Amino acid sequence: MTAQTIDQIMRMVPVIPVLVMDGPLDPCALAETLVEAGLPVIEVTLRTPNALDAIRAMSAVPGAVVGAGTVLNREMLNDAIAAGSQFIVSPGLTDALGKAAIASGVPYLPGVANAGDIMRGLDLGLNRFKFFPAEAAGGLPALKSLASVFGQARFCPTGGITEASALQWLGHPSVLCVGGSWLVPSGEASLDAVASRARAAAAFHASKP
Numbered sequence: 001m002t003a004q005t006i007d008q009i010m011r012m013v014p015v016i017p018v019l020v021m022d023g024p025l026d027p028c029a030l031a032e033t034l035v036e037a038g039l040p041v042i043e044v045t046l047r048t049p050n051a052l053d054a055i056r057a058m059s060a061v062p063g064a065v066v067g068a069g070t071v072l073n074r075e076m077l078n079d080a081i082a083a084g085s086q087f088i089v090s091p092g093l094t095d096a097l098g099k100a101a102i103a104s105g106v107p108y109l110p111g112v113a114n115a116g117d118i119m120r121g122l123d124l125g126l127n128r129f130k131f132f133p134a135e136a137a138g139g140l141p142a143l144k145s146l147a148s149v150f151g152q153a154r155f156c157p158t159g160g161i162t163e164a165s166a167l168q169w170l171g172h173p174s175v176l177c178v179g180g181s182w183l184v185p186s187g188e189a190s191l192d193a194v195a196s197r198a199r200a201a202a203a204f205h206a207s208k209p
C-alpha cells in the first residue's frame with residue numbers, strides 16, 4: 001500500500017505500534033497480525049541489528065505501511081529508504097536530517113518536545129510532528145498549550161502512552177494518532193496477545209472525534 005503524505009499515514013490509524021525487534025516473533029507474521037487486527041501502519045525502530053531486514057520483510061505484507069523509527073542522521077535515513085521504508089520517524093529534529101528527509105520525498109515525522117522544536121520544523125516546511133517523549137515532556141497539558149500556539153501543527157504523541165491513556169490523547173483535535181510500544185512489548189512471543197491488544201487499539205478509531 002502506498003500512502004502519499006505523512007498526514008495521510010497518520011490519519012489511517014488511531015495507534016501506530018512502535019516496534020523494537022528484540023523478540024522471537026517473525027517479522028512477516030507480526031506485520032500480518034497487526035494488519036489483520038486493523039493497525040496497518042507500523043514503525044520499526046532502528047535500534048536492533050535486524051531492524052532493516054524486518055522492514056524489508058514486513059514491507060512485502062499486503063496492506064502494511066511500514067516505516068523506520070529512531071532515524072538519527074542521513075546515513076540511517078538512506079539505509080531506511082533503501083530497505084523500503086514508506087515513512088521515516090526521528091525522536092528529534094535536526095536541520096541536517098530534516099532537510100535530507102524533505103529532499104528525499106519520503107513522508108517524514110520528526111520528533112518535537114517544545115515550542116522551539118516546532119518552530120524549527122515550521123521553518124523547514126514541516127507541520128506534522130511526533131510529540132516525544134509525550135508524558136515526560138508534560139503530557140496532555142503541555143500538548144494543549146503547544147497546540148493553542150501552533151494551530152497548523154498536528155501530532156502523534158508517543159512516549160509513555162498506554163492502552164488506558166490513548167483515548168484521552170486522541171480526544172484532542174490536534175492529535176491525529178498516537179504511537180506506543182504497548183502493542184508489542186519487549187520480548188513478546190505471542191501473536192495472539194499482540195492481536196488482542198491491536199484489535200482493542202484499532203477500535204479507538206470509532207471514538208476519535
Ligand SMILES: O=C[C@H](O)COP(=O)(O)O
Nearest residue numbers: 018159160161180181182
Ligand atoms: O518511539 C518511542 C518509544 O520507544 C515508544 O514509547 P513507549 O515505549 O513509551 O510507548
Ligand SMILES: CC(=O)C(=O)O
Nearest residue numbers: 069070071089090091
Ligand atoms: C522515539 C522515536 O521517535 C523514535 O525512536 O523514532
